[in-house]
Amino acid sequence: MSVTTGVHHIGLAVSNLEESAEFFTKLLGWEEVKRREDYPAIFVKDDALMITLWKTQADEPTKFDRKMNVGLHHLALRVKSKEVLFQILDVLKANNIEIEFEPTFIREGPSMHMMCYDPSGIRIEFHYSE
Template sequence: MDLPLTQGVHHIGLTVADLEESAQFFTALLGWQEIKRRDDYPAIFVSDGAIMLTLWAAQTDTPTRFDRKTNVGLHHLAIRVDSKATLFEIHDKLSTHGVEIEFGPELIREGPAMHMMCYEPSGIRIEFHWTGV
């Protein structure tokens, strides 16, 4: 069997409506680090130490919100969490800060894995996933 030609994800680029607001979602609410900014791009790079996101500002005053049921593109971004407690902590923190929650922590099928789904400020669906172990 041939080995894959690739070695995982380097970064994920997301176009966002409000660059600062989306960056704050990841840094202020989730504790990620801002790695760098490019004002000429314009973009803010954020990381949790395992993955890096490039948040890129939409180049229009009226960006079109993605519809996962009718558009081809990113259905959602799934981010791994280390424990059930962390999953519930994220849910509570996001709820307290007015983040739109699609559904709170729940079992995946019969469990023990659990997940929840929310929307970051630009409407991108973010899943938080705990493997159950």
């Protein structure tokens, strides 16, 4: 029997704090919950999840290599419909967000997903399933 009940929040270390926060708030429609100037950090949330974006202190932070490092491989966010998945693709393209791959079927479908990078280089997956 599990002693936990789900995710309270996810903390991500980011190199571009404001840009990463805008990725979630301006592009995805999330809400900014609060800021901590002393760390610094920005907290953002959608209807189900809160993410804490913590500013790294390094002048030139080391980018995560999903094949070489232990850590967050990617963050997978559920979307409500296939149409929303393609709307997100359009928003990402219009804002010059790096896209690893556009919407594609998972195995034979009907589930679909796509992968992009937030402004700090964190891999973000958008996942739709019927």
